[in-house]
Amino acid sequence: MIIAIASGKGGTGKTTLSVNLALAAHEPIQLLDCDVEAPNAHLFLNPFVIESTVVHVPIPVVDESACDGCGECGRMCEYHAIVSFGSVPLVFPEMCHGCGGCMRVCPRHAISEKGHRIGEVHVSTVGHITLIEGKIDVGIAMAPPLIRAVKSRLSASVPVLLDAPPGTSCPVIASIRDADFVILVTEPTAFGLHDLSLAVDMTRALHRPFAVVVNRMGIGDDRVHRFCREEGIRILAEIPDDRRIAEAYSEGRSIVDAIPAYRGLFHSILNQIGIVSLSL
Amino acid sequence: MKVALTTTGSNLSDPLEPRFGRAPKFLVYDLDSDTFMVLDNNKNLNAVQGAGIQSADTIARIGASALITGHCGPKAFRVLSAAGVKVYASSARTVEEAIDLFRQGKLNETQSADVEGHWV
Numbered sequence: 259m260i261i262a263i264a265s266g267k268g269g270t271g272k273t274t275l276s277v278n279l280a281l282a283a284h285e286p287i288q289l290l291d292c293d294v295e296a297p298n299a300h301l302f303l304n305p306f307v308i309e310s311t312v313v314h315v316p317i318p319v320v321d322e323s324a325c326d327g328c329g330e331c332g333r334m335c336e337y338h339a340i341v342s343f344g345s346v347p348l349v350f351p352e353m354c355h356g357c358g359g360c361m362r363v364c365p366r367h368a369i370s371e372k373g374h375r376i377g378e379v380h381v382s383t384v385g386h387i388t389l390i391e392g393k394i395d396v397g398i399a400m401a402p403p404l405i406r407a408v409k410s411r412l413s414a415s416v417p418v419l420l421d422a423p424p425g426t427s428c429p430v431i432a433s434i435r436d437a438d439f440v441i442l443v444t445e446p447t448a449f450g451l452h453d454l455s456l457a458v459d460m461t462r463a464l465h466r467p468f469a470v471v472v473n474r475m476g477i478g479d480d481r482v483h484r485f486c487r488e489e490g491i492r493i494l495a496e497i498p499d500d501r502r503i504a505e506a507y508s509e510g511r512s513i514v515d516a517i518p519a520y521r522g523l524f525h526s527i528l529n530q531i532g533i534v535s536l537s538l
Numbered sequence: 539m540k541v542a543l544t545t546t547g548s549n550l551s552d553p554l555e556p557r558f559g560r561a562p563k564f565l566v567y568d569l570d571s572d573t574f575m576v577l578d579n580n581k582n583l584n585a586v587q588g589a590g591i592q593s594a595d596t597i598a599r600i601g602a603s604a605l606i607t608g609h610c611g612p613k614a615f616r617v618l619s620a621a622g623v624k625v626y627a628s629s630a631r632t633v634e635e636a637i638d639l640f641r642q643g644k645l646n647e648t649q650s651a652d653v654e655g656h657w658v
Contacts, residue, residue, distance in 0.1 A: 343621055345620065
């Protein structure tokens with residue numbers, strides 16, 4: 259079972275929610291940090307990395323002696339990662355999605371593939387939590403292949419909490435497309451609602467069941483609640499705008515550890531999404 | 539010799555567009571016959587990525603040996619160089635003005651990209 263935590267807007271509390279749910283769970287759990295451009299779940303868990311793997315994407319290499327400059331490769335590439343005009347093609351590794359299409363259409367079989375490093379996957383454990391984290395290399399802009407590499411590490415028999423990247427574009431879609439349930443974290447403000455509505459559209463387009471958690475309850479107004487009521491969206495929980503939470507966060511501490519009174523809130527979310535937690 | 543220029547319009551008196559990859563149109567001027575044609579670049583104007591590469595490809599295929607534009611990024615510059623298209627940067631107001639400056643040899647050939655590339 260994969261529970262994805264997404265948001266649309268950045269900084270709403272995806273990682274805070276993911277980490278605290280993982281800590282509050284009373285059974286083995288996998289926490290996937292798919293925010294590969296800025297993975298930060300480890301900051302709150304201080305895990306011991308037991309395995310690091312380098313991730314590559316395949317990019318084309320042209321055998322100049324075999325290429326006759328026909329240009330078929332460039333015509334097939336939707337991303338303009340390879341271009342040719344009667345000469346040996348130019349390759350732009352940063353544009354390449356690694357589909358292998360150019361290699362297949364080359365009539366002279368002049369194209370082969372080599373690995374282009376994009377980042378690393380770290381696997382670590384802390385108590386009952388297995389943290390699987392992707393970390394993209396500086397200067398690499400293509401997150402989805404690394405996100406898929408993170409997800410390929412998960413074990414199907416243990417529940418998964420997946421911390422998604424912000425936004426509603428390719429990296430988020432790569433993260434949540436096969437989730438069994440999506441929790442959209444928002445805040446009760448105009449910005450929160452704007453990006454929540456985009457995230458709702460995206461999640462509906464992917465046909466994923468979802469519900470909302472409202473963070474920093476107490477700021478803003480009731481516009482998010484009105485939206486959820488009108489759209490028939492369930493609100494799983496509200497996390498108050500509590501200064502003690504911000505202080506714990508700034509010290510790299512989890513809420514359940516720093517303020518035990520909040521444990522019940524996370525247990526209640528776990529119960530609602532079907533992960534075993536301590537009884538209330 | 540054909541010179542390609544980036545523009546927003548379809549006439550010589552129309553503005554020279556400073557962007558290359560996402561220029562709305564390319565005006566291709568034949569210096570020998572003093573005639574020109576206009577190519578629409580709408581496809582790349584709205585492309586998610588690779589607009590510079592694709593636009594450079596268009597310029598190379600049309601047979602232009604020089605490009606006059608405002609700015610040119612690294613990927614487009616690499617394609618234009620490979621295709622033997624010389625790049626001239628100009629802040630001329632109109633296409634006509636840029637062509638005149640080019641004829642008088644007042645435009646300098648750009649030796650490298652002058653703006654950063656965009657992340658996918």
